[in-house]
Amino acid sequence: MAIPYAHYEQSAAYIRERLNGFIPKVALILGSGLGPIGDLVEDAVVVPYGEIPHFKTSTAPGHRGRLVFGTLAGRRVAVMQGRMHHYEGYSYEDTVYALRVLRLLGCDTLIVTNAAGCANPDWHAGDLMLITDQIKLFSESPLRGENLPEFGTRFPDASYLYAPRLREIARTAAAEQGVLLREGVYFYCYGPQFETPAEVRAARLLGGDAVGMSTAPEAIAAAHCGMETLGFSMLTNMAAGLQDHPLSEEEVIETGNAAREQFTRLVLGCLERL
Numbered sequence: 001m002a003i004p005y006a007h008y009e010q011s012a013a014y015i016r017e018r019l020n021g022f023i024p025k026v027a028l029i030l031g032s033g034l035g036p037i038g039d040l041v042e043d044a045v046v047v048p049y050g051e052i053p054h055f056k057t058s059t060a061p062g063h064r065g066r067l068v069f070g071t072l073a074g075r076r077v078a079v080m081q082g083r084m085h086h087y088e089g090y091s092y093e094d095t096v097y098a099l100r101v102l103r104l105l106g107c108d109t110l111i112v113t114n115a116a117g118c119a120n121p122d123w124h125a126g127d128l129m130l131i132t133d134q135i136k137l138f139s140e141s142p143l144r145g146e147n148l149p150e151f152g153t154r155f156p157d158a159s160y161l162y163a164p165r166l167r168e169i170a171r172t173a174a175a176e177q178g179v180l181l182r183e184g185v186y187f188y189c190y191g192p193q194f195e196t197p198a199e200v201r202a203a204r205l206l207g208g209d210a211v212g213m214s215t216a217p218e219a220i221a222a223a224h225c226g227m228e229t230l231g232f233s234m235l236t237n238m239a240a241g242l243q244d245h246p247l248s249e250e251e252v253i254e255t256g257n258a259a260r261e262q263f264t265r266l267v268l269g270c271l272e273r274l
């Protein structure tokens with residue numbers, strides 16, 4: 001069922017009251033294992049998802065389920081520590097609900113991050129990838145159903161889901177910090193099972209470099225409501241069939257932890273340049 005626009009407004013009104021006039025500009029969605037970036041926010045106002053009218057909670061491991069507002073690298077941010085995934089049972093509309101509320105609060109830029117499997121055989125587990133584009137062919141759109149014109153048009157353009165201007169900023173930040181930043185296409189798979197080796201080969205044939213279970217719906221909704229998006233994948237493991245052992249959540253978490261510091265520096269470097 002379509003979520004009425006009034007719900008988004010009511011969620012935003014509740015949060016606005018907690019913010020005492022603070023208006024966030026950059027929304028950050030932090031994926032698996034990346035939530036600690038939110039702990040660096042200065043003068044933080046923390047709002048748990050469970051307190052906000054109409055909000056969903058995030059149930060995935062490592063997703064704390066709260067919004068953190070404040071200043072990070074000199075920018076006014078709204079950090080989602082934990083996101084809502086389709087595999088948790090949420091509709092695609094639900095998965096982008098929080099992001100749309102952040103848009104109503106004032107955010108016009110999105111930095112979205114995730115943990116993903118590496119489908120490019122020339123790269124390595126632990127590499128960081130700048131998302132240049134995405135493929136989300138086999139699942140419905142978060143914009144399906146009645147269009148909410150308060151957010152955007154019925155048929156939004158998707159030529160530049162990941163803004164070229166922001167990608168250039170990311171390249172500059174990575175070069176300055178000596179961080180190796182791959183660039184590639186994020187191939188969305190809805191999970192929660194990891195992909196089969198045949199699915200990874202198919203993703204590769206179609207042009208994917210990374211496979212993952214989030215981000216793509218959010219990038220679509222962000223474009224629809226006029227936000228610019230910068231996206232990063234932390235490639236926590238070689239995707240199924242590209243390594244000689246079964247995938248596990250533990251492996252994803254371990255590699256994620258090892259690459260986290262570098263990843264945090266990169267995100268902060270991008271924020272400084274926005």
Ligand code: HPA
Pocket residue numbers: 115116117118189194195211212213236237238239240247252
């Ligand atoms: N596939 C999908 N999602 C993931 C993976 C993967 O291999 N690794 C971390 N998140």
